[in-house]
Amino acid sequence: MEVVLFQPEIPPNTGNIARLCALTRSKLHLIEPMGFDLEDRQLKRAGMDYWTMVNWKRWQDWKSFRASLRDTQRVWFIESDGPRRHDEAVFGSEDVLVFGRESSGLPLSLLEAHRDSWLRIPMMHPRARSINLSNTVAIVLFEGLRQLGFEGEITCEPDSRTQVIS
Secondary structure, three states: EEEEEEEEHHHHHHHHHHHHHHHHOOOOEEEEOOOOOOOOOOHHHHHHEEEEEOOEEEEEHHHHHHHHOOOOOEEEEOOOOOOOOOOOOOOOOOOEEEEEEEOOEEHHHHHHOOHEEEEOOOOOOOOOOOOOOOHHHHHHHHHHHHHOOOOOOOOOOOOOOOOOOO
């Protein structure tokens, strides 16, 4: 699966998402303009040393990114108020998950043009506006990976650094 951040604004969110993409082997796409420089200290700190493991690409705009997609790739737009919950979608291994800016989300015109692939995460508090971007990506990406059987999962034996609590 692939993760797209449309004009991200907060460096630690993008760093956390980069780390998540490295660990799940999901490609990360960053659509400009971004609200920070790629040399930002907070971005690097949140991504830790995982940046070298991330398959990522920076795009000048949505149009150039969209033109790069293959016909076999489905694009899902994750934004509050979507007509369908994220767990009601049936995900495929080539699917692309698109997430919007922290302050304003995805453009309404983009969402309305793709209503059939506009998903939301359920929220239970009436005054809550949204879930943190990096949490949102983790929730939806892991639902997709769960549906795909977590193909490629690596399991490790406990080692001397792991404490087993009985």
